Amino acid sequence: MSSKKILVLISGSGSNLQAIIDQVHLSDEPGNIVAVISNKADAYGLERAANAGIETSVVASKGITDRAQYDQALISEIDNYQPDLIVMAGFMRILTPEFVQHYSGKMLNIHPSLLPKYQGLNTHQRAIDANDEEHGASVHFVTEELDGGPVILQAKVPVFSDDQAEDLAARVQDQEHRIYPLAVKWFVNNRLCMQGGKAVLDDVELPEQGYAND
Incomplete structure (x- = not known):
């Protein structure tokens, strides 16, 4: 099986990037990160990439x-690498429909909630305020709807009565570092794709909440 070229978009510390470097890029999986692109020059994730010998931009x-002007510049840079998969790892920008269509079926994102709950920001505090008993993270394909693409994989964590948003965020992030590399592995092994607006794993259409990684 030929190796898939992965490109990662970041804006910050890149902890999910590091998980994918460790579990995919530096493993025997048929996928390698060819570049990491940030919209912020001071993003620590660029240092993580450089430490792994990955090209950065x-x-x-x-x-x-x-937004359209920026996305066109980003498309030009991405297309230099001809990636098979684009992984959004804390890339804090809302993408234009034109950008999303250009890479349809080739872009993954991770969101800190059990989608379709809590699209957008401040998900951990919103879960606490709603007295939810569980919270979590979702890996999904990127579509034109913000945090609305078909879910591939979810992981759940408990919400405790004395939780602060920071406590819950840390618990969720631990799960992100497990499920995001797993979804990337599925994609580079040709097990995962998007067909007809649905996530498909091993030729089986996944349910609305994706695969449960409890």
């Missing part, structure tokens, strides 16, 4: 108010 978004 910055397409700075600061001062650019035209």
Whole structure:
């Protein structure tokens, strides 16, 4: 099986990037990270990539108010690498429909909630405020709907009565570092794809909440 080229988009510390480096890039899986691109020059994830010998690039978004203009610049940079898979790992930008369509079926994202619950920001505090008994993370294909693409895989964590948002975030992030590399492995092994707006694993359409990794 030929190796798949993975490109990772980041904005910050890159902890999910590190998990994918450790569990996919530096393993025997048929997938290698060919580049890490950040919209922020000071993102620590760039250092993580450099330490692993991965090429890095910055397409700075600061001062650019035209989303379409920025996304075109980003597309130009990404297409230099001709990736088979684009992994969004804490990339804090809302993408234009044109960008999403350009890479349809080739982009994954991880979101810190049990989608379709709590799309958008501040998910941990929202789960606490709602007195939820469980919370978690979801890996999904990226579509034009914000945090609305078909879910591939979810992991759940308990919400305790004395939780602060930071406590819950740490518990969720531990699970993110397990499930995101797993979904990437499925993709590079040709087990995972998006067909007809649905996530398909091993030729079986996944349910709305994806595969449960309890």
